[in-house]
Every structure is written in structure tokens, then in C-alpha cells.
Amino acid sequence: MGFWxxxxxxxxxxxxxxxxxxxxxxxAMGMTTSSGSRxxxxxxxxxxxxxxxxxxxxxxxxxxxxxxxxxxxQYSFLVVSMWEERGAQRRLVGFSRATxxxxxxxxxxxxxxxxxxQGKGLGKALMKYMIKRLRSEDIxxxxxxxxxQVVEFYRGLGFMSDPEGIKGMFWYPD
Amino acid sequence: MGFWxxxxxxxxxxxxxxxxxxxxxxxAMGMTTSSGSRxxxxxxxxxxxxxxxxxxxxxxxxxxxxxxxxxxxQYSFLVVSMWEERGAQRRLVGFSRATxxxxxxxxxxxxxxxxxxQGKGLGKALMKYMIKRLRSEDIxxxxxxxxxQVVEFYRGLGFMSDPEGIKGMFWYPD
Numbered sequence: 303m304g305f306w307x308x309x310x311x312x313x314x315x316x317x318x319x320x321x322x323x324x325x326x327x328x329x330a331m332g333m334t335t336s337s338g339s340r341x342x343x344x345x346x347x348x349x350x351x352x353x354x355x356x357x358x359x360x361x362x363x364x365x366x367x368x369x370x371x372x373x374x375x376q377y378s379f380l381v382v383s384m385w386e387e388r389g390a391q392r393r394l395v396g397f398s399r400a401t402x403x404x405x406x407x408x409x410x411x412x413x414x415x416x417x418x419x420q421g422k423g424l425g426k427a428l429m430k431y432m433i434k435r436l437r438s439e440d441i442x443x444x445x446x447x448x449x450x451q452v453v454e455f456y457r458g459l460g461f462m463s464d465p466e467g468i469k470g471m472f473w474y475p476d
Numbered sequence: 477m478g479f480w481x482x483x484x485x486x487x488x489x490x491x492x493x494x495x496x497x498x499x500x501x502x503x504a505m506g507m508t509t510s511s512g513s514r515x516x517x518x519x520x521x522x523x524x525x526x527x528x529x530x531x532x533x534x535x536x537x538x539x540x541x542x543x544x545x546x547x548x549x550q551y552s553f554l555v556v557s558m559w560e561e562r563g564a565q566r567r568l569v570g571f572s573r574a575t576x577x578x579x580x581x582x583x584x585x586x587x588x589x590x591x592x593x594q595g596k597g598l599g600k601a602l603m604k605y606m607i608k609r610l611r612s613e614d615i616x617x618x619x620x621x622x623x624x625q626v627v628e629f630y631r632g633l634g635f636m637s638d639p640e641g642i643k644g645m646f647w648y649p650d
Contacts, residue, residue, distance in 0.1 A: 366580070373579040374577040374578065374579035374581075376578075377553075377576070377579065378577050399577070401583065403547070403552050403585070404548065404551035405545070405547040406544065407548075411580075411581055433647060443646065444647035445621065445646050446644075447619065447644055447645070448645050449641070449642055450641035450643070460647050460648055460649065461646060461647045462645060462647075462648055463643040463645050464643065464644065468621050468644065468646070469621070469627050470645070471627070471630050471631075471635040471637045472618070472635060473617075473634050473635050474635075
């Protein structure tokens with residue numbers, strides 16, 4: 303169903319272990335790849351929507367009206383983009399955002415890593431960065447809705463499914 | 477675990493069927509109870525936080541700092557309170573709120589109906605009102621996290637648990 307692809311990447315995200323120092327570095331500022339480029343994170347919302355659409359196209363998500371994507375970015379509590387920097391050039395390679403009440407709860411949506419950059423621990427680094435930022439804002443309850451094929455990925459990051467029998471539910475029109 | 481009680485009522489909410497006309501009336505403006513009082517909904521965020529705390533106390537939720545509750549109400553996308561009106565007097569008998577990106581997704585939190593008013597279809601009317609308001613704002617994906625004892629209640633309202641294997645997940649510190 304294309305709809306769910308608009309929420310989460312249907313492609314398998316990297317769960318490969320990464321040395322801790324590299325991860326810490328990634329979460330802090332950026333990390334150097336084997337090819338000499340750097341991976342950096344940004345919370346700047348001024349993202350080229352066409353570039354973001356290209357990234358989402360690459361993982362097979364169904365297209366969404368850019369007007370609504372723009373609004374969703376504007377009203378998300380946290381928006382994190384992940385970039386490969388090579389000299390003066392940079393390329394959008396990952397994205398994620400979270401809605402929140404700014405007090406108790408945050409819900410993470412639209413986690414995506416470009417297929418060319420999967421299997422390198424970047425999905426993990428992106429999520430760790432999201433969690434770190436949310437925790438720094440005193441959000442205690444971080445939630446998400448995970449496609450079956452990424453449940454183990456999120457479990458490896460400390461997410462629990464159905465804790466104490468709590469079920470994620472989605473409303474459908476009668 | 478007290479924490480989850482802060483998210484959802486641990487008490488069983490009413491699933492009793494209610495005549496459709498009454499429900500429609502409730503969703504629109506208010507409905508008259510058997511004792512002659514009226515049940516009305518409000519989206520006004522200017523709620524007496526002590527009155528809200530009293531309501532949450534009545535269902536056994538653990539207390540939360542009012543400063544944070546105030547912030548959560550301020551930054552929620554939709555806040556609905558349910559009142560019993562009797563002449564010039566009114567009493568807070570239900571509450572619910574939703575976070576959202578104002579475009580695609582909304583997540584409903586803190587659904588509560590006072591125990592004295594449960595079993596009368598008011599929880600159902602409150603949720604129908606929430607759904608109606610969210611749909612009128614063009615939100616297509618309405619989600620929530622349901623305690624095991626209220627999963628059936630939400631199912632009766634058109635919510636599906638784990639559709640296509642999608643799991644609700646919660647982050648816990650390592």
C-alpha cells in the first residue's frame with residue numbers, strides 16, 4: 303500500500319554496527335566517510351523540497367503534494383536532514399522529523415536514508431541524533447510507528463514494540 | 477506502571493452503543509442527558525489546569541507538572557474538553573488532545589472521561605468529535621497508542637491495530 307510508504311521507508315535500513323567514537327562524532331557534528339567526504343546533520347528547515355522529493359523517490363515512497371510537505375516541515379517539532387559534504391558540494395542523503403507537544407511526547411515520522419548510503423550505519427546515526435535532540439528538549443516519551451521490516455532496526459536503538467500491551471492504532475474511515 | 481497512566485486512562489471507557497442522532501448532536505454542539513443537563517464540547521484551550529488535574533486524578537493518572545501540562549496544551553494541534561452544563565454551572569467531564577504536523581499526521585493523547593460519566597457513550601462521542609475535527613483539517617492519518625483494555629473501544633471507532641504489521645514503538649534509555 304503506497305500510503306504506508308509515505309510514512310516510512312519500505313527499504314531495509316542499516317543496522318550495521320558502527321564504532322562508538324564515530325557515532326558520537328556523527329551525532330555531534332559530522333563523520334568522515336571512507337571516500338573522504340563528510341556526513342553532517344542539520345536542523346535547518348530551509349530544505350529544497352525538490353531535493354527532498356528526489357530522496358523520497360529513491361526509496362520508492364509515493365509522492366506527496368509539496369505544499370503539504372512544506373507545511374508538515376514547518377509544524378514539525380524537530381526536522382533533521384543528513385548531508386554528504388564533499389568540498390563545497392553537499393547532497394541530501396537522509397531525513398527525519400518529529401511532531402511533539404513540546405512537553406511530554408514526540409512521534410518520529412518520515413525516516414529515510416538514500417539507498418546508496420544504506421548499510422553504513424547512517425540510519426542508526428540519524429536516529430541517535432534525533433533521540434539526542436528530543437531528549438535535550440526534555441521529551442521523555444519518544445514514539446514511532448515502524449514497518450515490520452524495520453522493527454528490529456528500531457529495537458536495536460532502544461525502541462520497544464507494544465510495551466505492556468500498548469498498541470499503535472490507525473484510524474480508517476468506516 | 478504510572479508512566480503509561482499519564483498517557484491513557486487505565487479505566488475502561490464506555491463502548492456502549494448510542495443512538496446515532498444523539499451522537500451526531502453531541503459531535504455538533506451538545507447532547508441532553510437523562511438528568512436534564514447538557515454535554516457540550518469545547519476547543520478552547522483556556523482550561524483551568526487544576527480542574528483538569530482533578531479529572532485526571534479521578535481516573536488514577538499520576539500527576540504531571542502543571543507547567544508541562546500547560547505547555548503540552550499550548551503546543552497540541554487540537555485540544556477538546558467535554559463539559560456537563562447545568563444552568564449556569566459547568567463541570568469538566570472529559571478531555572483529549574492531539575499533536576500533529578498540520579498536514580498529514582495526528583496522534584491523539586490523554587483521552588480521559590470522568591468515572592461518573594463513563595458507560596454512557598461519552599468517550600465514544602468525545603473521540604468522534606476529535607476525529608471529525610481532525611478530518612476537517614485535512615489530516616488523513618490519525619493515530620494513537622492504546623492500552624490493552626481500550627483497544628476494543630478504539631477498534632469500535634474505526635481504529636486498526638498494527639495495520640500491515642506496523643508496530644507502535646516507544647523509546648527507552650539504554
